[in-house]
Amino acid sequence: MALHGTKELNSQLAGITSKSAFLEKPIPKYRFPKGEIDSAAAYQLVHDELLLDGNARQNLATFCQTWVEPEVRQLMNECVDKNLVDKDEYPQTAELESRCVHMLADLWNAPDAANAVGCSTTGSSEAAILGGLALKWKWREKRQRDGKPFDRPNLICGPAQICWHKFARYFDVELRQIPCEGSRVLMSADEVIKRCDENTIAVVPTLGVTFTLQYEPVHKIALALNDLEEEFGLDVPLHIDAASGGFVAPFLHPDVLWDFRISRVKSINASGHKFGLAPLGCGWIVWREAHDLPEDLVFRVKYLGGSMPTFALNFSRPGGQVASQYYNFIRLGREGYAKILQSCEEVGAWFGDQLAKTGLFQIVYDGRGGVPGCCWKILDETETRFTLYDLADRLRVRGWQVPAYPLPAGCSDVVVQRILARLGLSRDLAGMLFEDLLRAIKHFEAHPSDKSLSRQEAGGYHHR
Numbered sequence: 001m002a003l004h005g006t007k008e009l010n011s012q013l014a015g016i017t018s019k020s021a022f023l024e025k026p027i028p029k030y031r032f033p034k035g036e037i038d039s040a041a042a043y044q045l046v047h048d049e050l051l052l053d054g055n056a057r058q059n060l061a062t063f064c065q066t067w068v069e070p071e072v073r074q075l076m077n078e079c080v081d082k083n084l085v086d087k088d089e090y091p092q093t094a095e096l097e098s099r100c101v102h103m104l105a106d107l108w109n110a111p112d113a114a115n116a117v118g119c120s121t122t123g124s125s126e127a128a129i130l131g132g133l134a135l136k137w138k139w140r141e142k143r144q145r146d147g148k149p150f151d152r153p154n155l156i157c158g159p160a161q162i163c164w165h166k167f168a169r170y171f172d173v174e175l176r177q178i179p180c181e182g183s184r185v186l187m188s189a190d191e192v193i194k195r196c197d198e199n200t201i202a203v204v205p206t207l208g209v210t211f212t213l214q215y216e217p218v219h220k221i222a223l224a225l226n227d228l229e230e231e232f233g234l235d236v237p238l239h240i241d242a243a244s245g246g247f248v249a250p251f252l253h254p255d256v257l258w259d260f261r262i263s264r265v266k267s268i269n270a271s272g273h274k275f276g277l278a279p280l281g282c283g284w285i286v287w288r289e290a291h292d293l294p295e296d297l298v299f300r301v302k303y304l305g306g307s308m309p310t311f312a313l314n315f316s317r318p319g320g321q322v323a324s325q326y327y328n329f330i331r332l333g334r335e336g337y338a339k340i341l342q343s344c345e346e347v348g349a350w351f352g353d354q355l356a357k358t359g360l361f362q363i364v365y366d367g368r369g370g371v372p373g374c375c376w377k378i379l380d381e382t383e384t385r386f387t388l389y390d391l392a393d394r395l396r397v398r399g400w401q402v403p404a405y406p407l408p409a410g411c412s413d414v415v416v417q418r419i420l421a422r423l424g425l426s427r428d429l430a431g432m433l434f435e436d437l438l439r440a441i442k443h444f445e446a447h448p449s450d451k452s453l454s455r456q457e458a459g460g461y462h463h464r
Ligand SMILES: *Cc1c(COP(=O)(O)O)cnc(C)c1O
Pocket: 063, 122, 123, 124, 125, 126, 128, 161, 162, 163, 206, 207, 208, 209, 210, 241, 242, 243, 244, 271, 283
């Protein structure tokens, strides 16, 4: 009995010491390791290393979802071995993807949602590039048909997200970006029309501009483009970058006209992993009608004995994001999404109101009418003992990531700061952030900043 006990103890101790080996020496960092280590020890090491990342929930810079239901984690886990690209092997995952496309076409008021075409992507960036390619192809086909040159395509946008700069550079399209001017950050119909010509493949308004969270005036632009067509015969299509707004406007602002209700809108992209509430790695693009997606961009893959069209820049990726997106759609429905977005909107607007009450800030976006959150600048830089970069830096002490950054070209002397109010930023958490912000201001009253901190030094996240 005693002998048996000792043996057992010894083997237990051996287990403990082999697992605690990771405590004693640093792990390899730049050379491929020679030997193996215990799985639990390796896990612990990697787990510990990740502690040094910022806390995603406190990252108020990102539009991306940082809180998901346990069921979503479970589905992600169940799909970790399913390759979304193998439509033949995993036909049911393919089916869920296709259902999501039709549900989105319905949500965005496509004329015939059951026959709309689209696909999932890794995010809005891939979706935007696919949308841009389709527009470039359609424009080129028409130019060829008319016997006109097709070597100088251009695309018109406002303060666009980096994906449009990528699209333009990678696919040789001139980006005609409308600079900000005075208090106008968004594109205006006049500024759009000035830039249109026969080489314009599309105008791309953003629903939820990265810098200030506001919607660009899609309907006004569409009306101006109608006039342009009537007068000069130029038929310029619209693609909407609704990365965040595509999952906000249908629930909070159903009367805002921005989607397929406008016939000039040919395609829409959105990020499932932003207000679509899917986990990271999920985006969507939907075309108004099948003929808006040129046939020669589409590849056919084997699927349940037949073939299925695919259009993507990536190949293999897991099916979990799509399964989780479908889960969210059936779990929440329009009512569930509306409830969640309303509380996000309230939190963003509440935060803006509190900031305004300090008398130190001017609210650039008050959280109403666009994407949930708010955006502000310092009312009078000569009155404060800090810059927004200082404030962002000080908030990092408590783990909050609240970026400060200059507005885009044309207004880049204006520095703003913003938060996104996502699912997971409760009114309570937002209250704690606000208290920390007041504490930070007090800190600068006692220790005035020399205001030399630059954007790079303030660190944190920027979107460019
Ligand atoms: C986030 C965002 C993108 C890029 O989307 P990802 O899903 O991160 O690839 C593009 N456009 C806008 C307006 C965005 O907000």
